[in-house]
Amino acid sequence: MEETLAEIEFLALSPNRVTVLESLAEGRRTRSELAEATGASQATLGRILGDFEDRDWATRIDGGYAATATGRLVAEGFRDLLDVMAVERELRDVVAYLPTEAMEFDLRHLADATIVTPTQTRPNAPLQRLLALMRDAESVTAFSHALNDQSLSVVADRLGAQEFEAVLTRGAVDSLTADETLRARLRRVVSAPSAGVRVADGDIPVAVTVADDVVNFLVRDDRGVVQASVDTTDPAVREWAQRRYEHYRVNSEPLTAEDLDG
Known part of the structure; x- marks a missing residue:
């Protein structure tokens, strides 16, 4: 449980990580395309992509990067969580x-x-x-x-x-x-x-x-x-x-x- 929560926290604390993972889950992206999507520096993108490769969430392919099967799984699950929390915030008062x-x-x-x-x-x-x-x-x-x-x-x-x-x-x-x-x-x-x-x-x-x-x-x-x-x-x-x-x-x-x- 603690390790799972730590991984959720790892993503949740960085909107750039979420954007990069969701982009890679949609298909191959170059670092330039990821920089445009996030507004992050190349140094920041390098750290994010390195962290994703360490977790086997992303892999290099044809001069760019793409999500692995588990990377896509994480991206989909995290998007579901974000959607659920967004609805909860909307309905909280009623x-x-x-x-x-x-x-x-x-x-x-x-x-x-x-x-x-x-x-x-x-x-x-x-x-x-x-x-x-x-x-x-x-x-x-x-x-x-x-x-x-x-x-x-x-x-x-x-x-x-x-x-x-x-x-x-x-x-x-x-x-x-x-x-x-x-x-x-x-x-x-x-x-x-x-x-x-x-x-x-x-x-x-x-x-x-x-x-x-x-x-x-x-x-x-x-x-x-x-x-x-x-x-x-x-x-x-x-x-x-x-x-x-x-x-x-x-x-x-x-x-x-x-x-x-x-």
């Missing part, structure tokens, strides 16, 4: 609120996610991010344990210009129908040919909205207070969202205007 047990995909697919959190000047920034995505979309699909009045307003305003489908928990629907204004707005939505809402009796642990090709997670704490908006266009996350929506759809019943009368 991971406590993410329903990760329901997110059946590798969190590395959130590496390029847009994360919006509340600030003192913009406490509603996460919700505003979601609303902006919904306003601009031609198609919106959602499954959630909650639907706030502003999201419902956007859906109602876009009727006829936007396809909308959602599966909501019984609790989410009850919260909307408890308010007369929201009940009437929801009735407008379910009566529109371009919209549909279904009700699931079971729990939906995530609040997911797919606006065109963007998958958005609206993340709440245990009190129901929105803590972040996390969205991505990653294909694997979109596929997961489509599968989950279909699961909830087949295990739900349509909400009709008649259900909202009275």
Whole structure:
């Protein structure tokens, strides 16, 4: 273990070593090409290449250098570690609120996610991010344990210009129908040919909205207070969202205007 950690430290303490090893893993490189990639002096490159040859991570070939099989293995593994740590840093402030047990995909697919959190000047920034995505979309699909009045307003305003489908928990629907204004707005939505809402009796642990090709997670704490908006266009996350929506759809019943009368 200690020797392995020492090798990781050897690479981690020098961005130039990482760049050189990744370059060599891609193919043969001359010292001039490595100098251009790193900005390092020839003396520094000489030490790096010597260290790599000592570890059998690199070999001289045709006037240049290339990674060995183990060198490529190390480069790939270290890149994976860097990617994991980059994602962890992005999610660090919101991971406590993410329903990760329901997110059946590798969190590395959130590496390029847009994360919006509340600030003192913009406490509603996460919700505003979601609303902006919904306003601009031609198609919106959602499954959630909650639907706030502003999201419902956007859906109602876009009727006829936007396809909308959602599966909501019984609790989410009850919260909307408890308010007369929201009940009437929801009735407008379910009566529109371009919209549909279904009700699931079971729990939906995530609040997911797919606006065109963007998958958005609206993340709440245990009190129901929105803590972040996390969205991505990653294909694997979109596929997961489509599968989950279909699961909830087949295990739900349509909400009709008649259900909202009275």
